[in-house]
Amino acid sequence: MIDAEHIAVLTGAGISTASGIPDFRGPQGLWTKNPAAAAMFDIDEYVASRAVRVEAWKFRLTAPAWTAEPNPGHLALVDLERQGRLTGLITQNVDGLHQKAGSSPAIVHELHGTVWYVDCLECTRRIPMADVLTRLEAGDEDPACVVCGGILKSATVSFGQSLDQRVLDAAVAATEAADVFLAVGTSLQVYPAAGLCDIALAAGKPLVILNAEPTPYDEQATTVLHTPIETTLPTLVT
Numbered sequence: 001m002i003d004a005e006h007i008a009v010l011t012g013a014g015i016s017t018a019s020g021i022p023d024f025r026g027p028q029g030l031w032t033k034n035p036a037a038a039a040m041f042d043i044d045e046y047v048a049s050r051a052v053r054v055e056a057w058k059f060r061l062t063a064p065a066w067t068a069e070p071n072p073g074h075l076a077l078v079d080l081e082r083q084g085r086l087t088g089l090i091t092q093n094v095d096g097l098h099q100k101a102g103s104s105p106a107i108v109h110e111l112h113g114t115v116w117y118v119d120c121l122e123c124t125r126r127i128p129m130a131d132v133l134t135r136l137e138a139g140d141e142d143p144a145c146v147v148c149g150g151i152l153k154s155a156t157v158s159f160g161q162s163l164d165q166r167v168l169d170a171a172v173a174a175t176e177a178a179d180v181f182l183a184v185g186t187s188l189q190v191y192p193a194a195g196l197c198d199i200a201l202a203a204g205k206p207l208v209i210l211n212a213e214p215t216p217y218d219e220q221a222t223t224v225l226h227t228p229i230e231t232t233l234p235t236l237v238t
């Protein structure tokens with residue numbers, strides 16, 4: 001159990017697999033089973049090819065995120081916030097399950113964006129994903145921006161796109177404000193997310209890792225747990 005008063009938490013795909021959302025790189029991951037699917041997440045391929053966009057929207061139309069429910073792992077972090085011990089909930093996930101569980105939107109820093117909104121790549125107008133899903137269901141395979149005709153894309157960070165600097169700054173601030181850094185369900189192989197561990201370690205803060213598979217940071221961590229998140233996290237932080 002972590003008894004620190006100020007904890008920063010970084011979450012990755014592993015916290016949402018128990019909610020039925022497959023990860024990308026794991027044994028049952030999207031890219032492991034279908035490497036061609038990775039093209040949908042590359043900004044250059046997405047912009048260049050209507051066929052890639054059509055595939056990407058088909059994928060969005062049936063995404064498990066629309067019906068997934070938070071699991072006890074997400075709920076444990078809501079509890080941590082209510083105890084006043086959470087300096088920030090930094091996530092690599094785009095599924096919105098932390099907010100659906102009850103975490104305050106202001107405290108959730110979505111490093112890789114969100115599937116719940118859509119951005120126009122031309123005029124940068126942001127609209128709810130639900131509006132685009134309605135158009136997809138009506139047969140529009142590659143919906144364009146109704147204002148400028150530009151290409152629409154989910155408000156997620158694709159390969160080749162940079163992270164939102166304000167979100168990254170908030171994640172760093174949350175890490176610096178904490179006494180302990182807790183990484184949950186992330187392989188810690190994607191930067192700059194994994195680099196938050198370096199910031200915590202450089203400041204001499206304990207690093208706690210809860211993940212099914214080993215990570216590159218295990219040797220530097222104070223505690224490493226390879227147990228199921230949905231049962232371990234509630235006992236770890238509450």
Ligand SMILES: [Zn+2]
Nearest residue numbers: 120123145148
């Ligand atoms: Zn537009």
